[in-house]
Every structure is written in structure tokens, then in C-alpha cells.
Amino acid sequence: MKNVLLIKEIYLEAFRNLGHALLKSYFKAFSWFCIASYIVMLYAFIFRVSTGFAFD
Template sequence: MRKMLLVKEIYLEAFKDWTYRLLKKYFKAYTWFCFALLLIVIYAFIYRLSTGFAFV
């Protein structure tokens, strides 16, 4: 039983910081994706304004 507890402790210690790094990279990618989508929306809106699209 003691060996199992030691293996568990080593496992937890090894992967403690792993999830933080993964989440940090995920949120960076998500931020850039949202920023790109926002730029597309702004471009589409300006394009529609410049071509005289009726928003009514």
C-alpha cells in the first residue's frame, strides 16, 4: 500500500503544473481566435457600410 501512495504522490507531483500550462496555451489560442473573428465582423460591417447596404 505504501508503494501505491508513493506512486500516486510522484504522479501528482509530475503533472501538477501540466494542466496550468495547457490551460494557459488554450486561452491564448482562444483569445487570438476571438480577436480574428472580431476583425472579420468589423471588416464585414465596414464593407456593408461602404456598399450602401440597407440595414432596415
């Protein structure tokens, strides 16, 4: 739980002092897109490993 709170605080601090609202929205959307892409990549990798895919 401590790690989750630390990540949340880092996330909030990163966007606290950005100036323009459009820039702020863009970076928030981009960060969520990156997180979602990373989750999809992890899912695909775990699926391939669990089904016995040969990484040759």
C-alpha cells in the first residue's frame, strides 16, 4: 500500500505545476495511454509464456 501511495504522490506532483491546461490534459492522456500500452504488453507476454510459445 505504501508503494501505491508513493506512485500516486509522484503522479500528482508531476502534474501539479504545469502551466497551460491543454498541455496538462495532453500529458495526462499520454501517461494513461503509456500505462495502458504497458499493461497490454504484459498481458501478451504472459499469455505467450503460459501457452508455451517458443521464443527462437
